[in-house]
Amino acid sequence: MKAIKIKKVVIEPLNLDLGEPFRISIGTKYSIENALVTVVLDNGIEGYGEAAPLEPINGENQATALATLNSCVDFIKGKDIAEYRAIAATLRGVFQPQVTARCAIEMALIDAYAKVLGIPLYQFFGGAGNKAETDYTIDIVPPDIAKKNAAKLAKEGYTVLKTKVGKKLTDDIDRLLAIKDGAPECGITIDANQGYSPCDAVHFIEEMTKNGIRPILFEQPVSKYDLAGMRFVKDHTSIPIAADESVFTSADAINVVRTGCADYINIKLMKSGIIEAMDIAAIARSANIRLMIGCMLESKLALGCAVHLVAGMGCFSHVDLDPHSEPEKEPFAGGPGYKAPFYTLSPDLPGIGCTRK
Numbered sequence: 001m002k003a004i005k006i007k008k009v010v011i012e013p014l015n016l017d018l019g020e021p022f023r024i025s026i027g028t029k030y031s032i033e034n035a036l037v038t039v040v041l042d043n044g045i046e047g048y049g050e051a052a053p054l055e056p057i058n059g060e061n062q063a064t065a066l067a068t069l070n071s072c073v074d075f076i077k078g079k080d081i082a083e084y085r086a087i088a089a090t091l092r093g094v095f096q097p098q099v100t101a102r103c104a105i106e107m108a109l110i111d112a113y114a115k116v117l118g119i120p121l122y123q124f125f126g127g128a129g130n131k132a133e134t135d136y137t138i139d140i141v142p143p144d145i146a147k148k149n150a151a152k153l154a155k156e157g158y159t160v161l162k163t164k165v166g167k168k169l170t171d172d173i174d175r176l177l178a179i180k181d182g183a184p185e186c187g188i189t190i191d192a193n194q195g196y197s198p199c200d201a202v203h204f205i206e207e208m209t210k211n212g213i214r215p216i217l218f219e220q221p222v223s224k225y226d227l228a229g230m231r232f233v234k235d236h237t238s239i240p241i242a243a244d245e246s247v248f249t250s251a252d253a254i255n256v257v258r259t260g261c262a263d264y265i266n267i268k269l270m271k272s273g274i275i276e277a278m279d280i281a282a283i284a285r286s287a288n289i290r291l292m293i294g295c296m297l298e299s300k301l302a303l304g305c306a307v308h309l310v311a312g313m314g315c316f317s318h319v320d321l322d323p324h325s326e327p328e329k330e331p332f333a334g335g336p337g338y339k340a341p342f343y344t345l346s347p348d349l350p351g352i353g354c355t356r357k
């Protein structure tokens with residue numbers, strides 16, 4: 001194939017109001033403040049990529065992501081799009097900690113390259129399928145609201161509901177019981193976001209058991225650095241334990257394998273970038289560790305990219321990619337079709353399938 005050069009790279013903020021405020025352990029977010037990369041090839045094809053920084057998780061914010069991206073423009077311009085892996089490898093060497101910015105560039109390059117090949121991204125990632133079923137997260141809300149939301153979500157078709165724990169044990173148990181009451185047929189996953197000590201996590205599991213609650217998954221019970229503590233939790237329960245914040249890189253995934261501290265690894269594009277996400281998946285699969293995928297606060301562009309990865313690789317046992325924004329507020333048209341709880345990808349839309357409105 002004749003070289004197709006990258007003619008232009010445009011960096012801009014990607015701001016989006018959230019339909020509902022999003023409550024996480026570090027506070028409440030009312031809007032998405034991300035960064036958008038557009039690469040334009042010399043044949044006119046455009047590729048889009050998104051950075052979704054969140055300081056407490058990946059140490060980046062919108063300003064640092066934009067600054068990193070702007071400093072990469074001259075390096076990327078003029079390169080052959082088929083060299084996307086070499087470009088990504090060089091940027092990883094220089095900007096290793098700026099992972100969301102690097103992810104945005106990888107996404108834009110891969111989106112453009114798949115469009116050159118004329119195939120949707122899920123086929124580029126292996127073509128295992130074109131569908132993915134996601135769970136839905138219930139915020140930290142009072143039990144009566146949790147129950148109402150759970151019943152509504154079950155009615156919409158969701159089969160797995162997720163909630164955050166790790167703040168106050170009695171509140172967490174009450175909310176879990178309310179979710180179970182509202183949607184008895186749904187599986188429940190919980191995420192402590194590093195909130196417990198190893199002993200507290202085991203105590204929490206014992207209290208859940210007393211109350212007849214058995215989650216299908218328990219994410220990141222303890223500090224991301226405490227793999228021995230996570231192993232202690234895993235050794236004291238048959239509930240599968242998932243490593244999320246503990247795994248940003250393939251080296252982190254190897255450490256999870258070596259210590260035997262988790263049953264699942266949670267991949268997020270904004271922790272590892274796209275290319276390293278595939279390496280992490282390969283390590284996990286080789287070690288018989290199951291895979292889940294999650295996301296940050298992302299528009300349908302980055303979410304869509306993750307859906308393509310899930311569908312195309314076909315190796316994810318659990319998908320946590322519930323959309324955050326309302327479609328009419330998105331700056332993109334197209335992308336994955338979504339009818340709760342399923343994403344469906346069209347074979348006729350090349351790349352991620354998103355176009356600018």
Ligand SMILES: [Mg+2]
Nearest residue numbers: 191219220244
């Ligand atoms: Mg998590």
